Amino acid sequence: MAAEVAEQHRPVLVVDFGAQYSQLIARRVREAKVYSEVVPHSMPVEQMLAKDPAAIILSGGPASVYADGAPGIDASLFEAGVPIMGICYGFQVMAQALGGEVARTGLSEFGGTPVEVCSAGVLLAGTPEKQDAWMSHGDSVHRAPEGFEVLATTAGAPVAAFEDRERRLFGVQWHPEVKHSAHGQAVLERFLYDGAGLAPDWTPGNVIAEQVAAIRAQVGDARVICALSGGVDSAVAAALVQKAVGDQLTCVHVDHGLMREGEVEQIERDFVAATGVNLVVRDEKKRFLDALAGVSDPETKRKIIGREFIRVFEDAQRDIIAEAGEHGEEVRFLVQGTLYPDVVESGGGEGAANIKSHHNVGGLPEDLKFELVEPLRTLFKDEVRAVGRELGVPEEIVSRQPFPGPGLGIRIIGEVTAERLDILRKADAIAREELTKAGLDGEIWQCPVVLLADVRSVGVQGDGRTYGHPVVLRPVSSEDAMTADWTRLPYEVLATISTRITNEVREINRVVLDVTSKPPATIEWE
Structure with missing residues:
Protein backbone atom coordinates (compact mmCIF):
# COMPACT_ATOMS: atom_id res chain seq x y z
CA MET A 1 0.00 0.00 0.00
CA ALA A 2 2.91 2.35 0.69
CA ALA A 3 3.97 1.85 -2.93
CA GLU A 4 0.54 2.99 -4.17
CA VAL A 5 0.76 6.17 -2.10
CA ALA A 6 4.29 6.81 -3.36
CA GLU A 7 3.11 6.52 -6.98
CA GLN A 8 0.80 9.46 -6.47
CA HIS A 9 3.15 11.40 -4.21
CA ARG A 10 6.73 11.02 -5.41
CA PRO A 11 8.69 10.64 -2.17
CA VAL A 12 11.45 12.75 -0.72
CA LEU A 13 13.87 10.01 0.34
CA VAL A 14 15.72 10.55 3.62
CA VAL A 15 18.87 8.43 3.37
CA ASP A 16 19.73 7.24 6.87
CA PHE A 17 23.44 7.20 7.73
CA GLY A 18 22.78 6.03 11.28
CA ALA A 19 21.63 9.40 12.59
CA GLN A 20 19.46 9.70 15.67
CA TYR A 21 17.49 12.34 13.76
CA SER A 22 16.60 10.55 10.49
CA GLN A 23 12.96 10.05 11.45
CA LEU A 24 12.86 13.64 12.64
CA ILE A 25 14.02 14.85 9.22
CA ALA A 26 11.19 12.86 7.63
CA ARG A 27 8.74 14.41 10.11
CA ARG A 28 9.91 17.93 9.30
CA VAL A 29 9.50 17.27 5.58
CA ARG A 30 5.96 16.04 6.27
CA GLU A 31 5.33 19.20 8.32
CA ALA A 32 6.14 21.11 5.13
CA LYS A 33 3.28 19.07 3.54
CA VAL A 34 5.62 17.03 1.39
CA TYR A 35 5.62 13.22 1.43
CA SER A 36 8.83 11.55 2.69
CA GLU A 37 10.24 8.08 3.32
CA VAL A 38 13.33 6.89 5.24
CA VAL A 39 15.66 4.47 3.43
CA PRO A 40 18.98 2.95 4.59
CA HIS A 41 22.27 4.23 3.17
CA SER A 42 22.98 0.65 2.10
CA MET A 43 20.20 0.76 -0.49
CA PRO A 44 21.80 0.69 -3.98
CA VAL A 45 21.43 3.91 -5.95
CA GLU A 46 19.43 2.17 -8.67
CA GLN A 47 16.85 1.10 -6.07
CA MET A 48 16.62 4.64 -4.72
CA LEU A 49 16.09 5.99 -8.23
CA ALA A 50 13.53 3.25 -8.94
CA LYS A 51 11.34 4.90 -6.29
CA ASP A 52 11.22 7.95 -8.59
CA PRO A 53 12.17 10.36 -5.77
CA ALA A 54 11.15 13.98 -6.05
CA ALA A 55 14.21 14.85 -3.94
CA ILE A 56 16.74 13.20 -1.63
CA ILE A 57 18.06 14.27 1.76
CA LEU A 58 21.27 12.72 3.12
CA SER A 59 21.06 12.50 6.92
CA GLY A 60 23.68 13.07 9.58
CA GLY A 61 25.51 10.18 11.21
CA PRO A 62 28.03 9.33 13.92
CA ALA A 63 30.92 8.29 11.66
CA SER A 64 33.84 10.22 10.17
CA VAL A 65 33.97 10.16 6.36
CA TYR A 66 37.62 9.10 6.72
CA ALA A 67 37.07 6.20 9.12
CA ASP A 68 37.52 2.64 7.87
CA GLY A 69 34.18 1.26 6.82
CA ALA A 70 32.46 4.65 7.04
CA PRO A 71 29.13 4.65 5.19
CA GLY A 72 29.22 6.35 1.85
CA ILE A 73 27.10 6.89 -1.21
CA ASP A 74 27.68 6.08 -4.87
CA ALA A 75 28.74 9.35 -6.55
CA SER A 76 26.48 8.50 -9.49
CA LEU A 77 23.56 9.61 -7.32
CA PHE A 78 24.69 13.22 -7.73
CA GLU A 79 24.57 12.91 -11.51
CA ALA A 80 21.00 11.56 -11.62
CA GLY A 81 19.38 14.99 -11.84
CA VAL A 82 17.48 14.56 -8.55
CA PRO A 83 17.59 17.55 -6.16
CA ILE A 84 19.72 16.55 -3.16
CA MET A 85 20.40 18.13 0.23
CA GLY A 86 23.12 16.93 2.60
CA ILE A 87 22.85 17.45 6.36
CA CYS A 88 25.89 17.20 8.70
CA TYR A 89 27.53 13.86 7.78
CA GLY A 90 25.47 13.79 4.57
CA PHE A 91 26.84 17.26 3.76
CA GLN A 92 30.40 15.96 4.20
CA VAL A 93 29.69 12.82 2.14
CA MET A 94 28.43 15.03 -0.68
CA ALA A 95 31.44 17.34 -0.47
CA GLN A 96 33.93 14.47 -0.51
CA ALA A 97 32.19 12.56 -3.31
CA LEU A 98 32.21 15.63 -5.57
CA GLY A 99 35.86 16.54 -5.04
CA GLY A 100 35.67 18.92 -2.06
CA GLU A 101 37.93 18.67 0.97
CA VAL A 102 36.81 17.34 4.36
CA ALA A 103 39.26 17.45 7.27
CA ARG A 104 39.54 17.68 11.05
CA THR A 105 40.01 21.25 12.22
CA GLY A 106 40.71 20.37 15.83
CA LEU A 107 37.69 22.47 16.76
CA SER A 108 34.61 20.32 17.16
CA GLU A 109 31.22 21.96 17.41
CA PHE A 110 28.42 20.47 19.50
CA GLY A 111 25.18 22.16 20.47
CA GLY A 112 24.17 25.74 19.77
CA THR A 113 26.60 27.42 17.38
CA PRO A 114 26.61 30.91 15.79
CA VAL A 115 26.43 30.79 11.97
CA GLU A 116 27.43 33.65 9.66
CA VAL A 117 25.65 33.80 6.31
CA CYS A 118 27.93 35.18 3.59
CA SER A 119 25.53 34.55 0.66
CA ALA A 120 21.88 33.60 1.13
CA GLY A 121 21.48 31.88 -2.23
CA VAL A 122 18.40 29.66 -2.52
CA LEU A 123 18.89 27.68 0.66
CA LEU A 124 19.27 30.50 3.19
CA ALA A 125 17.03 33.07 1.54
CA GLY A 126 15.01 35.01 4.07
CA THR A 127 17.11 33.96 7.07
CA PRO A 128 19.30 36.35 9.11
CA GLU A 129 22.99 36.99 8.37
CA LYS A 130 23.76 35.81 11.91
CA GLN A 131 21.75 32.89 13.28
CA ASP A 132 22.04 30.12 15.83
CA ALA A 133 22.10 26.51 14.64
CA TRP A 134 22.53 23.10 16.25
CA MET A 135 25.85 21.44 15.41
CA SER A 136 27.26 17.97 16.11
CA HIS A 137 30.49 17.39 14.20
CA GLY A 138 34.23 16.86 14.50
CA ASP A 139 35.15 16.92 10.79
CA SER A 140 34.48 19.99 8.66
CA VAL A 141 34.31 20.87 4.98
CA HIS A 142 37.40 22.99 4.21
CA ARG A 143 36.86 23.44 0.49
CA ALA A 144 33.61 23.22 -1.44
CA PRO A 145 33.49 21.13 -4.62
CA GLU A 146 33.91 22.91 -7.94
CA GLY A 147 30.77 24.74 -9.02
CA PHE A 148 29.44 25.21 -5.47
CA GLU A 149 28.85 28.58 -3.83
CA VAL A 150 29.72 28.85 -0.12
CA LEU A 151 26.74 30.23 1.77
CA ALA A 152 27.80 30.22 5.43
CA THR A 153 30.69 29.68 7.83
CA THR A 154 31.23 29.03 11.55
CA ALA A 155 34.29 29.13 13.79
CA GLY A 156 34.84 25.39 13.33
CA ALA A 157 33.49 24.96 9.79
CA PRO A 158 35.04 27.12 7.04
CA VAL A 159 32.29 25.83 4.73
CA ALA A 160 29.10 25.45 6.78
CA ALA A 161 26.64 25.57 3.87
CA PHE A 162 26.88 25.46 0.09
CA GLU A 163 24.81 25.00 -3.04
CA ASP A 164 25.12 24.33 -6.76
CA ARG A 165 21.89 25.77 -8.10
CA GLU A 166 22.43 24.48 -11.64
CA ARG A 167 22.69 20.86 -10.49
CA ARG A 168 20.20 21.42 -7.62
CA LEU A 169 22.65 20.19 -4.97
CA PHE A 170 22.58 21.77 -1.51
CA GLY A 171 23.99 21.15 1.96
CA VAL A 172 24.40 22.44 5.51
CA GLN A 173 26.75 21.37 8.29
CA TRP A 174 24.14 21.94 10.99
CA HIS A 175 20.92 20.10 11.83
CA PRO A 176 17.97 22.12 10.48
CA GLU A 177 15.54 19.42 11.60
CA VAL A 178 15.99 20.08 15.34
CA LYS A 179 14.09 22.87 17.06
CA HIS A 180 17.34 24.33 18.44
CA SER A 181 18.24 25.51 14.91
CA ALA A 182 16.34 28.79 14.93
CA HIS A 183 15.57 28.86 11.20
CA GLY A 184 15.89 25.15 10.47
CA GLN A 185 12.39 24.55 9.14
CA ALA A 186 12.72 27.57 6.84
CA VAL A 187 15.96 26.14 5.42
CA LEU A 188 14.33 22.76 4.77
CA GLU A 189 11.37 24.45 3.10
CA ARG A 190 13.64 26.54 0.89
CA PHE A 191 15.22 23.30 -0.32
CA LEU A 192 11.87 21.57 -0.85
CA TYR A 193 9.92 24.44 -2.42
CA ASP A 194 12.60 26.48 -4.21
CA GLY A 195 15.53 24.10 -4.61
CA ALA A 196 13.50 21.02 -5.59
CA GLY A 197 10.38 22.82 -6.87
CA LEU A 198 7.93 20.71 -4.84
CA ALA A 199 4.36 21.65 -3.96
CA PRO A 200 3.05 21.42 -0.38
CA ASP A 201 0.25 18.97 -1.19
CA TRP A 202 0.69 16.16 1.35
CA THR A 203 -2.56 16.88 3.24
CA PRO A 204 -4.98 14.79 5.32
CA GLY A 205 -7.59 15.03 2.56
CA ASN A 206 -5.20 13.66 -0.04
CA VAL A 207 -4.07 10.90 2.32
CA ILE A 208 -7.67 9.81 2.89
CA ALA A 209 -8.53 9.76 -0.82
CA GLU A 210 -5.44 7.74 -1.69
CA GLN A 211 -5.85 5.27 1.15
CA VAL A 212 -9.56 4.72 0.48
CA ALA A 213 -8.72 3.84 -3.14
CA ALA A 214 -5.88 1.56 -2.03
CA ILE A 215 -8.05 -0.23 0.56
CA ARG A 216 -10.83 -0.85 -1.96
CA ALA A 217 -8.33 -2.24 -4.45
CA GLN A 218 -6.82 -4.54 -1.82
CA VAL A 219 -9.99 -5.78 -0.12
CA GLY A 220 -12.48 -6.10 -2.95
CA ASP A 221 -15.67 -7.78 -1.69
CA ALA A 222 -14.09 -9.65 1.24
CA ARG A 223 -14.92 -9.15 4.91
CA VAL A 224 -12.50 -7.29 7.20
CA ILE A 225 -12.06 -7.36 10.98
CA CYS A 226 -10.32 -4.89 13.26
CA ALA A 227 -9.33 -5.05 16.93
CA LEU A 228 -10.52 -1.67 18.22
CA SER A 229 -8.59 -0.84 21.37
CA GLY A 230 -10.03 2.63 21.86
CA GLY A 231 -6.67 4.25 21.16
CA VAL A 232 -5.98 6.78 18.42
CA ASP A 233 -4.27 4.44 15.95
CA SER A 234 -6.83 1.63 15.83
CA ALA A 235 -9.72 4.12 15.82
CA VAL A 236 -8.39 6.10 12.84
CA ALA A 237 -7.41 2.93 10.97
CA ALA A 238 -10.91 1.55 11.50
CA ALA A 239 -12.51 4.82 10.36
CA LEU A 240 -10.44 4.81 7.16
CA VAL A 241 -11.35 1.21 6.35
CA GLN A 242 -15.00 1.90 7.21
CA LYS A 243 -15.03 4.82 4.76
CA ALA A 244 -13.55 2.56 2.09
CA VAL A 245 -15.61 -0.65 2.44
CA GLY A 246 -18.52 0.19 4.75
CA ASP A 247 -20.27 -2.77 6.34
CA GLN A 248 -17.65 -5.22 5.09
CA LEU A 249 -15.78 -4.17 8.25
CA THR A 250 -16.52 -5.50 11.72
CA CYS A 251 -14.66 -4.05 14.71
CA VAL A 252 -14.11 -6.00 17.91
CA HIS A 253 -13.51 -4.27 21.24
CA VAL A 254 -12.32 -6.49 24.07
CA ASP A 255 -13.42 -4.95 27.37
CA HIS A 256 -10.77 -6.46 29.63
CA GLY A 257 -11.66 -4.19 32.55
CA LEU A 258 -8.31 -2.37 32.31
CA MET A 259 -9.54 0.71 30.45
CA ARG A 260 -9.75 4.22 31.85
CA GLU A 261 -13.00 5.68 33.13
CA GLY A 262 -15.68 6.06 30.47
CA GLU A 263 -13.60 4.77 27.57
CA VAL A 264 -15.63 1.66 26.73
CA GLU A 265 -18.85 3.68 26.75
CA GLN A 266 -17.20 6.33 24.58
CA ILE A 267 -16.22 3.75 21.98
CA GLU A 268 -19.71 2.23 21.95
CA ARG A 269 -21.46 5.61 21.80
CA ASP A 270 -19.29 8.25 20.12
CA PHE A 271 -17.15 6.22 17.74
CA VAL A 272 -20.04 4.19 16.38
CA ALA A 273 -22.17 7.33 16.00
CA ALA A 274 -19.40 9.15 14.11
CA THR A 275 -18.41 6.30 11.77
CA GLY A 276 -21.38 3.93 11.59
CA VAL A 277 -19.03 1.00 12.07
CA ASN A 278 -20.26 -2.49 12.98
CA LEU A 279 -18.96 -3.01 16.53
CA VAL A 280 -18.86 -6.14 18.66
CA VAL A 281 -18.00 -5.56 22.34
CA ARG A 282 -16.83 -8.57 24.35
CA ASP A 283 -17.26 -8.13 28.12
CA GLU A 284 -14.34 -10.14 29.48
CA LYS A 285 -13.56 -8.29 32.72
CA LYS A 286 -13.97 -11.34 34.96
CA ARG A 287 -11.82 -13.48 32.68
CA PHE A 288 -8.90 -11.05 32.86
CA LEU A 289 -9.17 -10.41 36.60
CA ASP A 290 -9.26 -14.16 37.29
CA ALA A 291 -6.17 -14.67 35.14
CA LEU A 292 -4.31 -11.83 36.90
CA ALA A 293 -5.22 -12.89 40.45
CA GLY A 294 -2.19 -13.11 42.72
CA VAL A 295 0.24 -11.84 40.03
CA SER A 296 2.52 -8.89 40.81
CA ASP A 297 5.44 -9.37 38.42
CA PRO A 298 5.05 -6.78 35.61
CA GLU A 299 6.34 -8.99 32.80
CA THR A 300 4.08 -11.84 33.85
CA LYS A 301 1.12 -9.44 33.92
CA ARG A 302 1.91 -8.27 30.39
CA LYS A 303 2.11 -11.85 29.11
CA ILE A 304 -1.15 -12.86 30.77
CA ILE A 305 -2.99 -9.86 29.37
CA GLY A 306 -1.58 -10.47 25.88
CA ARG A 307 -2.42 -14.18 26.02
CA GLU A 308 -6.00 -13.64 27.17
CA PHE A 309 -6.53 -10.91 24.59
CA ILE A 310 -5.48 -13.27 21.81
CA ARG A 311 -7.85 -15.96 23.02
CA VAL A 312 -10.81 -13.60 23.27
CA PHE A 313 -10.05 -12.09 19.87
CA GLU A 314 -9.82 -15.56 18.32
CA ASP A 315 -13.23 -16.40 19.79
CA ALA A 316 -14.66 -13.24 18.26
CA GLN A 317 -13.03 -14.03 14.93
CA ARG A 318 -14.60 -17.48 14.86
CA ASP A 319 -18.03 -15.99 15.52
CA ILE A 320 -17.60 -13.41 12.76
CA ILE A 321 -16.27 -16.01 10.33
CA ALA A 322 -19.18 -18.36 11.11
CA GLU A 323 -21.70 -15.57 10.54
CA ALA A 324 -19.99 -14.43 7.34
CA GLY A 325 -19.84 -18.00 6.07
CA GLU A 326 -23.60 -18.24 6.18
CA HIS A 327 -23.72 -15.42 3.64
CA GLY A 328 -20.88 -16.79 1.52
CA GLU A 329 -18.47 -13.98 2.39
CA GLU A 330 -14.85 -14.70 3.18
CA VAL A 331 -13.10 -12.97 6.09
CA ARG A 332 -9.62 -12.45 4.66
CA PHE A 333 -8.31 -9.22 6.11
CA LEU A 334 -7.21 -7.89 9.49
CA VAL A 335 -6.78 -4.15 10.12
CA GLN A 336 -3.75 -2.98 12.08
CA GLY A 337 -2.90 0.55 13.15
CA THR A 338 0.78 0.24 12.23
CA LEU A 339 2.47 3.66 12.01
CA TYR A 340 5.49 4.73 9.97
CA PRO A 341 7.94 4.72 12.94
CA ASP A 342 7.03 1.03 13.44
CA VAL A 343 7.91 0.38 9.79
CA VAL A 344 11.24 2.19 10.01
CA GLU A 345 12.30 0.68 13.33
CA SER A 346 11.45 -2.85 12.25
CA GLY A 347 13.45 -2.84 9.06
CA GLY A 348 13.90 0.53 7.43
CA GLY A 349 10.54 0.65 5.71
CA GLU A 350 11.51 -1.82 3.03
CA GLY A 351 8.25 -3.70 2.80
CA ALA A 352 5.51 -5.37 4.78
CA ALA A 353 7.68 -8.41 5.54
CA ASN A 354 9.52 -6.29 8.06
CA ILE A 355 6.37 -5.45 10.07
CA LYS A 356 5.93 -7.42 13.26
CA SER A 357 2.80 -9.50 12.66
CA HIS A 358 1.64 -8.97 16.24
CA HIS A 359 1.93 -5.19 16.26
CA ASN A 360 -0.98 -3.25 17.74
CA VAL A 361 -3.31 -6.15 18.55
CA GLY A 362 -1.70 -7.64 21.61
CA GLY A 363 0.39 -10.38 20.00
CA LEU A 364 -1.51 -12.11 17.21
CA PRO A 365 -0.34 -15.69 16.59
CA GLU A 366 1.86 -16.41 13.60
CA ASP A 367 -0.61 -18.96 12.21
CA LEU A 368 -3.54 -16.57 11.81
CA LYS A 369 -4.44 -16.69 8.13
CA PHE A 370 -5.22 -13.05 7.46
CA GLU A 371 -3.79 -10.48 5.10
CA LEU A 372 -2.97 -7.20 6.83
CA VAL A 373 -4.63 -3.90 5.98
CA GLU A 374 -2.38 -1.11 7.31
CA PRO A 375 -3.79 2.22 6.15
CA LEU A 376 -1.61 4.28 8.53
CA ARG A 377 1.74 2.69 7.76
CA THR A 378 3.00 5.80 5.93
CA LEU A 379 2.00 8.19 8.73
CA PHE A 380 3.47 9.66 11.90
CA LYS A 381 1.33 10.08 15.02
CA ASP A 382 0.53 13.74 14.44
CA GLU A 383 -0.56 12.94 10.88
CA VAL A 384 -2.80 10.15 12.18
CA ARG A 385 -4.55 12.66 14.44
CA ALA A 386 -5.00 15.06 11.51
CA VAL A 387 -6.50 12.30 9.34
CA GLY A 388 -8.78 11.27 12.21
CA ARG A 389 -10.11 14.82 12.54
CA GLU A 390 -10.70 14.98 8.78
CA LEU A 391 -12.67 11.73 9.00
CA GLY A 392 -14.83 13.04 11.83
CA VAL A 393 -13.48 10.75 14.55
CA PRO A 394 -14.56 12.31 17.88
CA GLU A 395 -11.99 14.73 19.29
CA GLU A 396 -12.04 12.88 22.62
CA ILE A 397 -10.57 9.88 20.80
CA VAL A 398 -8.34 11.72 18.31
CA SER A 399 -6.61 13.80 20.98
CA ARG A 400 -6.39 10.96 23.49
CA GLN A 401 -3.04 10.45 25.18
CA PRO A 402 -1.16 7.27 24.19
CA PHE A 403 -2.30 4.36 26.32
CA PRO A 404 -0.47 1.02 26.71
CA GLY A 405 -2.03 -2.18 25.38
CA PRO A 406 -2.10 -3.81 28.84
CA GLY A 407 -3.98 -0.73 30.07
CA LEU A 408 -4.19 0.07 33.75
CA GLY A 409 -2.83 -3.40 34.51
CA ILE A 410 0.71 -2.04 34.24
CA ARG A 411 -0.09 1.20 36.08
CA ILE A 412 -0.81 -0.71 39.28
CA ILE A 413 2.41 -1.65 41.02
CA GLY A 414 1.39 -4.94 42.57
CA GLU A 415 -1.52 -7.31 42.09
CA VAL A 416 -4.38 -6.13 39.86
Missing part, protein backbone atom coordinates in the same frame (compact mmCIF):
# COMPACT_ATOMS: atom_id res chain seq x y z
CA THR A 417 -7.75 -6.30 41.60
CA ALA A 418 -11.17 -4.81 40.91
CA GLU A 419 -10.85 -2.52 43.95
CA ARG A 420 -7.43 -1.24 42.92
CA LEU A 421 -8.59 -0.63 39.35
CA ASP A 422 -11.50 1.42 40.69
CA ILE A 423 -9.14 3.53 42.83
CA LEU A 424 -6.80 4.17 39.92
CA ARG A 425 -9.61 4.99 37.49
CA LYS A 426 -10.92 7.71 39.81
CA ALA A 427 -7.47 9.28 40.30
CA ASP A 428 -6.65 9.06 36.58
CA ALA A 429 -9.96 10.67 35.61
CA ILE A 430 -9.30 13.61 37.95
CA ALA A 431 -5.81 14.18 36.56
CA ARG A 432 -7.01 14.07 32.95
CA GLU A 433 -9.95 16.35 33.69
CA GLU A 434 -7.77 19.02 35.33
CA LEU A 435 -5.12 18.90 32.60
CA THR A 436 -7.81 19.39 29.98
CA LYS A 437 -9.43 22.19 31.98
CA ALA A 438 -6.05 23.95 32.18
CA GLY A 439 -5.56 23.66 28.40
CA LEU A 440 -2.44 21.51 28.79
CA ASP A 441 -3.40 18.50 26.65
CA GLY A 442 -1.42 19.86 23.71
CA GLU A 443 1.71 20.40 25.80
CA ILE A 444 2.15 16.89 27.12
CA TRP A 445 2.61 13.55 25.38
CA GLN A 446 0.79 11.77 28.17
CA CYS A 447 0.41 11.76 31.94
CA PRO A 448 0.23 8.23 33.35
CA VAL A 449 -1.13 7.99 36.88
CA VAL A 450 0.51 5.09 38.73
CA LEU A 451 -0.96 3.44 41.82
CA LEU A 452 1.66 2.13 44.26
CA ALA A 453 -0.70 -0.57 45.45
CA ASP A 454 1.88 -2.44 47.52
CA VAL A 455 2.98 0.74 49.32
CA ARG A 456 1.13 2.46 52.14
CA SER A 457 2.03 5.68 53.91
CA VAL A 458 0.75 7.48 56.99
CA GLY A 459 -1.48 10.48 56.42
CA VAL A 460 -4.03 12.70 58.12
CA GLN A 461 -7.49 13.08 56.63
CA GLY A 462 -10.50 14.49 58.51
CA ASP A 463 -8.46 14.91 61.73
CA GLY A 464 -7.77 11.19 61.73
CA ARG A 465 -4.73 9.04 60.98
CA THR A 466 -4.86 7.23 57.63
CA TYR A 467 -2.75 4.52 56.10
CA GLY A 468 -3.42 4.95 52.40
CA HIS A 469 -1.86 4.45 49.01
CA PRO A 470 0.32 6.94 47.15
CA VAL A 471 -0.18 7.68 43.46
CA VAL A 472 2.47 9.01 41.09
CA LEU A 473 1.85 11.61 38.39
CA ARG A 474 4.12 11.05 35.37
CA PRO A 475 3.62 13.97 32.93
CA VAL A 476 6.01 13.68 29.97
CA SER A 477 6.70 15.55 26.75
CA SER A 478 7.92 13.71 23.66
CA GLU A 479 7.66 13.66 19.89
CA ASP A 480 7.97 9.92 19.34
CA ALA A 481 8.24 8.29 22.80
CA MET A 482 11.78 7.11 22.03
CA THR A 483 13.03 9.83 24.37
CA ALA A 484 11.03 12.00 26.75
CA ASP A 485 11.39 14.66 29.39
CA TRP A 486 9.09 15.34 32.30
CA THR A 487 6.68 18.19 31.68
CA ARG A 488 6.96 21.23 33.95
CA LEU A 489 3.28 21.57 34.81
CA PRO A 490 2.15 24.76 36.59
CA TYR A 491 2.22 24.38 40.37
CA GLU A 492 -1.39 25.49 40.69
CA VAL A 493 -2.52 22.68 38.36
CA LEU A 494 -0.49 20.11 40.30
CA ALA A 495 -1.95 21.46 43.55
CA THR A 496 -5.49 21.17 42.24
CA ILE A 497 -4.94 17.60 41.03
CA SER A 498 -3.40 16.59 44.35
CA THR A 499 -6.14 18.21 46.42
CA ARG A 500 -8.94 16.69 44.38
CA ILE A 501 -7.44 13.18 44.39
CA THR A 502 -6.84 13.11 48.15
CA ASN A 503 -10.28 14.64 48.82
CA GLU A 504 -12.28 12.52 46.38
CA VAL A 505 -10.48 9.16 46.43
CA ARG A 506 -10.47 8.16 50.09
CA GLU A 507 -7.98 5.30 49.62
CA ILE A 508 -5.26 7.73 48.45
CA ASN A 509 -3.54 10.05 50.92
CA ARG A 510 -0.41 11.07 49.01
CA VAL A 511 0.28 12.36 45.47
CA VAL A 512 3.88 12.47 44.21
CA LEU A 513 5.48 13.72 40.98
CA ASP A 514 7.92 11.72 38.80
CA VAL A 515 10.56 14.12 37.42
CA THR A 516 12.76 11.60 35.61
CA SER A 517 13.56 11.83 31.90
CA LYS A 518 13.72 8.92 29.44
CA PRO A 519 16.42 7.68 29.52
CA PRO A 520 17.21 6.62 32.22
CA ALA A 521 13.58 5.89 33.13
CA THR A 522 10.85 4.61 30.84
CA ILE A 523 7.54 6.46 30.46
CA GLU A 524 5.53 3.66 32.05
CA TRP A 525 6.61 2.28 35.42
CA GLU A 526 6.10 -1.35 34.35
